[in-house]
Amino acid sequence: MNLAGLRVAVRSAGGILGVRTPGQGPLIFTQVRTATKRVSGSKTNKNDSAGRRLGPKAYEGHFVKPGQIIMRQRGTKIHPGENVDIGKDHTIFAKEPGYVKFYHDPFHPLRKYVGVSLKKELPLPTPHFSPRVRRFGYVELLDPQEAAKEESHMSRKEFLQQDELASLKAAKERRLEEESKKIEQALRSLVELNEDEMVMAKERMLNVAQLVTASKVKSLDAEAHTTFDYNYSIDLAIRRGDISEEEADDKRSLYATLVEKLSGNVIVDAKGNVCKALNAEERARRQESILNELKDKYSGVALSPEVRKQIASLIESEAVFDAQKQEELRKQFLPESRPIWTLDSIVEISEDQKPKNATRVYDEAAKKVKLFTTA
Incomplete structure (x- = not known):
């Protein structure tokens, strides 16, 4: 070739x-090198999570049951409206059976709401001054056995808590009975009342004491509230037909007479105890005397347990300070951060004594550790 x-x-x-x-x-x-291998892509972030299935689960006009989810979302893109509630993950669910309605509220025009209408023909939102539509439609059980069965029905959780609830109820009744006895003893020593008036007075002062201790209101405000409640209960009894107008007038006049006897003579202090009422001048004089004693005798002193008891007894004097003023005085004269000792009571001791409450402090000048205790 x-x-x-x-x-x-x-x-x-x-x-x-x-x-x-x-x-x-x-x-x-x-x-000469040539490309002989195919270039592959990156494998970073190839594993993606599944979708959370967000969005509406019930649409306009759909019927929903209580607890049924209407909307799953991230953030409040749709706000909860009437007869619905929202969970911590912004899930909106129904609280009443009805029909789903998406709407805009005239008071919040930039927000979109979803609610549940109890009737399909009722629009949302309900007009501002219109009465709210409530769900009735219950059927009366005419059979006494069925009615008793339905009334006695309870869940397993309720059934298991019956013993605890019974013990709590019994303890509450005992406590109210003890408080009623204390109030009766105080009333008998402060004002003269007959047996019928004593029954009404015990109930009145017990209600006043509960308002003063639980709601922290003044005694006079609690008395006015108790009087209003009693008169309102009489009005309700007239509406129900339990008593006539003449009987109601007799009850009101009897209660007004009782209130007149008690006012000015009996008062409930901040701790709920029934005591003798003070007039304005005497109360102002007692307040000024106690405040001067607290400032002159207990300002900046060491708060030992004995001193704390003395200050508390002055602040909690009967019928002198209300609950709000007592709290202010406790913050001023009984602070939690004030030590039980003062600088004047600190003394240096030797190593031979070694008491249990000794404190070791390093002295920079002497270059040694010293022992201190309270006198």
């Missing part, structure tokens, strides 16, 4: 290794 005048090329799998023309000398090899 004649190769004259031809170029000779030597190839390999990676490319051309060398080229030579006959008569031009030895063959010179030069390696």
Whole structure:
């Protein structure tokens, strides 16, 4: 085979290794790399989580039951409206059986609301001055056995808590009975009342004491509230037909007479105890005397347990300060952060004594540890 005048090329799998023309000398090899592997993409963040299935689960006009989910969302894109509630993950669910309504509230025009209408033809939102529609439609059980069965029905949780509820009820009744006895003893020593008036007075003062201790209101405000409640209960009894107008007038006049006897003579202090009422001048004089004693005798002193009892007894004097003023005086004269010792009561002791309440302090000047205790 004649190769004259031809170029000779030597190839390999990676490319051309060398080229030579006959008569031009030895063959010179030069390696040339070519791409032989397919480039693959990155594998970072290829595993994505499943969707959370957000969005509406019940649409306009759909009937829903209590507890049924209406909307799943991130953030309050849709706000809860009437007869619905919202969970901590912004899930809106129905509270009443009815029909789903999406609407805008004129008081919040930039928000979109979803609610449940109890009737399909009722629009939302309910007009501002219109009465709210409530769900009735219950059927009376005429069979006494069925009615008793339905009335006595309770869940398992209620059934298991019956013993605890009975014990709590008994303890409450005992506590109210003890308080009623204390009030009766105080009333008999402060004002003269007959037996019928004593029964009404005990109930009145017990209600006043509960308002004063639980709601932290003044005694006069609690008495006015108790009087209003009694008169309102008589009005309700007239509406129900339990008593006539003449009987109601007799009850009101008897109660007004009792209130007149008690006012000015009996008062409930901040701790709920029935005590003798003070007139305005005497009460102002007692308040000024106690405040002066607290400032002169107990300002900046060491708050030992004995001193705390003395200050508390002055602040809690009968019929002098109301609950709000007592709290202010406790913050001023009975702070929790004040120590039970003062600088004047600190003395240095020797190592030989070593009492239990000794405190070790390093003295920079003397370069040694010293022992201190309260005198």
